[in-house]
Amino acid sequence: xxxxxxxxxxxxxxxxxxxxxxxxxxxxxxxxxxxxxxxxxxxxxxxxxxxxxxxxxxxxxxxxxxxxxxxxxxxxxxxxxxxxxxxxxxxxxxxxxxxxxxxxxxxxxxxxxxxxxxxxxxxxxxxxxxxxxxxxxxxxxxxxxxxxxxxxxxxxxxxxxxxxxxxxxxxxxxxxxxxxxxxxxxxxxxxxxxxxxxxxxxxxxxxxxxxxxxxxxxxxxxxxxxxxxxxxxxxxxxxxxxxxxxxxxxxxxxxxxxxxxxxxxxxxxxxxxxxx
Amino acid sequence: xxxxxxxxxxxxxxxxxxxxxxxxxxxxxxxxxxxxxxxxxxxxxxxxxxxxxxxxxxxxxxxxxxxxxxxxxxxxxxxxxxxxxxxxxxxxxxxxxxxxxxxxxxxxxxxxxxxxxxxxxxxxxxxxxxxxxxxxxxxxxxxxxxxxxxxxxxxxxxxxxxxxxxxxxxxxxxxxxxxxxxxxxxxxxxxxxxxxxxxxxxxxxxxxxxxxxxxxxxxxxxxxxxxxxxxxxxxxxxxxxxxxxxxxxxxxxxxxxxxxxxxxxxxxxxxxxxxx
Numbered sequence: 001x002x003x004x005x006x007x008x009x010x011x012x013x014x015x016x017x018x019x020x021x022x023x024x025x026x027x028x029x030x031x032x033x034x035x036x037x038x039x040x041x042x043x044x045x046x047x048x049x050x051x052x053x054x055x056x057x058x059x060x061x062x063x064x065x066x067x068x069x070x071x072x073x074x075x076x077x078x079x080x081x082x083x084x085x086x087x088x089x090x091x092x093x094x095x096x097x098x099x100x101x102x103x104x105x106x107x108x109x110x111x112x113x114x115x116x117x118x119x120x121x122x123x124x125x126x127x128x129x130x131x132x133x134x135x136x137x138x139x140x141x142x143x144x145x146x147x148x149x150x151x152x153x154x155x156x157x158x159x160x161x162x163x164x165x166x167x168x169x170x171x172x173x174x175x176x177x178x179x180x181x182x183x184x185x186x187x188x189x190x191x192x193x194x195x196x197x198x199x200x201x202x203x204x205x206x207x208x209x210x211x212x213x214x215x216x217x218x219x220x221x222x223x224x225x226x227x228x229x230x231x232x233x234x235x236x237x238x239x240x241x242x243x244x245x246x247x248x249x250x251x252x253x254x255x256x257x258x259x260x261x262x263x264x265x266x267x268x269x270x271x272x273x274x275x276x
Numbered sequence: 277x278x279x280x281x282x283x284x285x286x287x288x289x290x291x292x293x294x295x296x297x298x299x300x301x302x303x304x305x306x307x308x309x310x311x312x313x314x315x316x317x318x319x320x321x322x323x324x325x326x327x328x329x330x331x332x333x334x335x336x337x338x339x340x341x342x343x344x345x346x347x348x349x350x351x352x353x354x355x356x357x358x359x360x361x362x363x364x365x366x367x368x369x370x371x372x373x374x375x376x377x378x379x380x381x382x383x384x385x386x387x388x389x390x391x392x393x394x395x396x397x398x399x400x401x402x403x404x405x406x407x408x409x410x411x412x413x414x415x416x417x418x419x420x421x422x423x424x425x426x427x428x429x430x431x432x433x434x435x436x437x438x439x440x441x442x443x444x445x446x447x448x449x450x451x452x453x454x455x456x457x458x459x460x461x462x463x464x465x466x467x468x469x470x471x472x473x474x475x476x477x478x479x480x481x482x483x484x485x486x487x488x489x490x491x492x493x494x495x496x497x498x499x500x501x502x503x504x505x506x507x508x509x510x511x512x513x514x515x516x517x518x519x520x521x522x523x524x525x526x527x528x529x530x531x532x533x534x535x536x537x538x539x540x541x542x543x544x545x546x547x548x549x550x551x552x
Contacts, residue, residue, distance in 0.1 A: 057507060060339045106382045109402060126385060126400040208494030210503070215491055218484030227486070229503045231333060 004049045005030040005041040011131035011153035013082060017176040018051045021080040033128055035065055039072040042181060049188065050074060050179040056084070057173045059107050061228055066200075066242055069179065069270055076198050076271025077188040078178035085172070086112055087164040089134060089154035090146040096162060101125050103133035104148035112148055114168040122146070134159055179271070194272040196225070196246045197253065201264035202238050210241065213260045220256035222247050238265075246275055281306040281317040282327045287407035287429035289358060293452040294327045297356040309404055311341055315348040318457060325464065326350060326455040332360070333449045335383050337504055342476075342518055345455065345546060352474050352547025353464040354454035361448070362388055363440040365410060365430035366422040372438060377401050379409035380424035388424055390444040398422070410435055455547070470548040472501070472522045473529065477540035478514050486517065489536045496532035498523050514541075522551055 006014035055061045127133040133147035138157040203209040226244040247253035282290035403409040409423035414433040479485040502520040523529035
C-alpha cells in the first residue's frame with residue numbers, strides 16, 4: 001500500500017489527483033495542513049510519496065511550492081493534470097438569502113471572483129483548504145456560511161450545492177507533481193518510461209545567456225514545454241529559471257543536460273517522469 | 277495635472293507607487309475597485325493614465341493583469357519597483373487579546389502567511405485592498421478587527437500599529453506598470469529615453485521555436501530581463517510568452533522585433549519605456 005502525503009483533507013483536489021494518478025492501486029492518504037508538512041513527511045519517511053500542486057492555468061505557478069521542491073531534495077516522479085470545477089455549498093437548511101460568508105482556499109476564491117462579485121454582501125474568508133471549509137461547516141453546523149469546493153467534497157460532507165461550476169474560466173486545470181526521495185524514484189517510475197524532466201538553474205544577467213542554453217537544448221532535440229524566470233532573491237542581477245522539457249531519447253536528454261551544465265549555475269534536475 | 281487611475285484607495289501601494297513615479301508633479305488619483313475599471317477609465321478617457329501592479333518577487337506575475345493589458349490596447353510607458361512592507365493595525369483601544377479577524381488583500385495575507393500562522397485563532401478575511409481594509413475598520417469602528425496594510429495607510433486612517441514589517445520575506449518588491457492609450461505615449465515618455473520593452477507573442481509547440489526567437493534577440497544584442505510562458509487557453513499546444521527586454525539602441529531593438537515577427541504569432545509590443 002502506497003502512502004501519499006497531500007496538502008488538504010479527504011475530498012480535496014489533492015485527494016482527487018492522488019486517486020486518479022494511482023488509479024487501481026491501494027493508497028492511503030496522509031493529510032497535511034501545509035505544503036511544508038508534505039515535504040517534511042517525505043524527509044522523515046523514505047517510503048512516503050508527496051502530491052503537490054505546482055501550477056494552475058488561471059492562477060499561474062505556485063512559486064512557493066517550486067521553492068519547497070528545490071530546497072527539499074525530493075525528486076519528481078510523475079505529474080497529473082486535473083480539471084478543476086468548483087461549486088458553492090452550504091448546510092441543507094441554508095439558502096442564498098441566509099448566506100453571509102463564503103469560506104475557501106484563497107486560490108479557489110480567486111478562481112470564482114467574477115461569480116462572487118455578483119454577491120458583494122457575502123464576505124470572502126480564507127481557509128486552508130477547499131474541502132476543509134466544507135467539512136468545517138458541516139462539523140460545526142455553521143449556519144449562514146458557504147464553502148467553495150468540488151461537488152464531490154460537497155456531497156462527501158453532506159452539504160447542499162447552491163450552484164455548481166462557478167469558476168470564472170471553465171478551462172481551469174491544475175498540474176500536480178508526484179514526488180519522493182531520490183532513492184525511491186526507480187520503484188515509482190521506470191526511468192525508461194520517462195519522457196519529461198523539470199530543471200532549475202540560474203544564469204548571470206548577461207546578454208544571450210538564456211538563448212545559448214535554449215539553443216543547445218534545441219540542437220539536442222529537447223523540447224521546452226514551460227519556462228519561468230524568477231529573480232534570485234538577494235541577487236538583483238541573477239535569475240532563476242524553472243524549465244520543463246520533453247524528450248524522445250533519454251541518452252540525448254542526458255547529454256543535453258551535460259552540455260548546458262557549464263553555462264549555468266546550480267543546475268538541478270528536479271525529476272524525470274512520464275508526461276501526463 | 278495628470279490623472280492616474282489606480283486599483284485601490286488613498287494610502288494603497290498603488291497610491292504610493294503613483295506618487296513616487298510622478299514625484300514633483302501634480303497628480304490626481306482616480307480610485308477604482310478593480311483592475312478592469314482602471315483599464316475601462318483609460319479606454320473612455322484618452323487623457324487618463326493607469327498604474328497597475330504586474331508582478332511581485334514573492335507572489336509572482338499577476339497573470340490577470342497581463343491579460344487585461346494585452347486585451348485593452350493600452351501601452352506601457354513606464355515602470356516602478358516599490359519595496360513592500362506590511363504592518364498589522366487596529367483601532368486604538370483594541371489589542372492582540374481582542375483581535376478575532378484580520379482583513380486585507382489576498383496577496384498581502386499570503387505575504388504575511390508565516391506571521392499569521394503564529395496567530396491561528398485570527399480569521400483571515402479577504403478584502404479588495406490593503407488600505408481599504410484599514411479605512412473600513414476606522415469608518416465602521418470595527419472593534420476586534422485588524423488590517424494588513426502599509427504603515428503609511430495605518431497612520432493615514434488613524435489606526436494603531438500592533439506590529440510593523442510583518443511580511444515573511446523582507447525582499448518584497450512589486451513592479452508597477454504605467455499605461456495609457458497609445459496616442460498619448462509620446463507625451464509621457466520620450467521614445468529616445470526608452471531602453472526597455474514588454475512584448476507578448478505566441479509560438480507553435482515546435483522543437484526549438486523559442487530558442488530561435490531568443491537567438492535572434494541575442495544576435496541583435498537585445499537583453500532578456502523576464503520570460504514567462506503560459507498555455508494559450510483553449511489551444512493546448514500553443515504557448516503565449518511574455519518577455520521583457522532591454523536595449524541600448526532603439527533602431528537595433530526595432531530591427532530585432534521585425535526579425536522575430538515572422539517566427540511568432542500575434543506579436544504585440546505592449547510598450548517601450550525607461551527601465552526603473
